[in-house]
Ligand SMILES: C[C@@]1(CC(=O)O)c2cc3[nH]c(cc4nc(cc5[nH]c(cc(n2)[C@H]1CCC(=O)O)[C@@](C)(CC(=O)O)[C@@H]5CCC(=O)O)C(CC(=O)O)=C4CCC(=O)O)c(CCC(=O)O)c3CC(=O)O
């Protein structure tokens with residue numbers, strides 16, 4: 174494994190994207206969806222080229238050259254301009270200031286690369302080929318999209334709700350493990366996929382300790398919009 178995978182909390186963090194072409198805009202959108210403040214710098218493009226992106230809260234679009242001050246407080250930087258010198262200059266500035274930098278046209282000069290991502294709410298599946306083949310990463314992501322549908326988002330929500338309730342029973346660690354593993358089950362997933370709420374409730378009752386059966390009715394709120 175050449176790169177170490179992490180899930181980084183960038184809510185309210187300042188991120189810089191150099192270059193507002195297709196690649197830079199894609200990166201800016203993903204950053205915004207994770208709650209970051211994005212500074213998009215490109216002297217040759219203007220916000221009216223992509224009004225929807227430009228209007229997204231958290232985005233600042235500057236149609237001018239990069240300045241040193243743009244990097245103040247930045248936690249992640251992305252060199253996505255079509256210009257190798259401009260990307261290289263950003264890489265050097267980031268190196269001086271220990272800011273992790275992703276480089277779209279020369280990944281080996283950067284400190285991290287991005288995976289292809291399939292999200293079902295908090296269930297996030299990320300695929301990387303270590304830079305060997307972005308097309309293969311995209312293909313794998315598409316396969317995951319076909320296999321992990323909405324029912325996984327709902328199951329993830331259900332499990333997130335049940336987790337503190339189960340832990341609150343103060344059972345032994347092996348008992349907790351057996352309950353949590355039993356809840357991740359094809360029968361429950363099938364019931365969610367089929368929108369068979371009676372089967373869901375029965376399936377949950379069969380897996381949860383008696384003390385939590387009173388909560389099974391509340392769970393309808395989690396899957397009613399499936
Ligand atoms: C190293 C990396 C650095 C980085 O950007 O982080 C990088 C680099 C480069 N990509 C290039 C091309 C393409 N990139 C895509 C798509 C994606 N590229 C992404 C990530 C990464 N791309 C990192 C490695 C990921 C890994 O492999 O683990 C994804 C996963 C995530 C994202 O960008 O958000 C996103 C998929 C989103 C999705 O669909 O899910 C497609 C597919 C397509 O468009 O059909 C093509 C055309 C097909 C092809 O070339 O394979 C080129 C050559 C440009 C040229 O030809 O000159 C370089 C430069 C080079 O390789 O040197």
Ligand SMILES: NC(=O)C1=CN([C@@H]2O[C@H](COP(=O)(O)OP(=O)(O)OC[C@H]3O[C@@H](n4cnc5c(N)ncnc54)[C@H](O)[C@@H]3O)[C@@H](O)[C@H]2O)C=CC1
Pocket residue numbers: 191192193194195196197214215216217218238239253254255256259276277278307
């Ligand atoms: N990592 C990835 O996933 C991919 C990377 N690439 C590479 O990424 C780069 C960008 O690709 P695209 O967005 O498709 O190209 P693009 O040509 O659509 O966008 C490049 C942008 O960089 C801007 N730019 C040029 N000089 C600049 C400077 N000095 N400072 C700031 N911005 C500047 C241009 O105005 C333009 O908006 C290319 O080098 C390409 O080879 C391409 C496809 C995928």
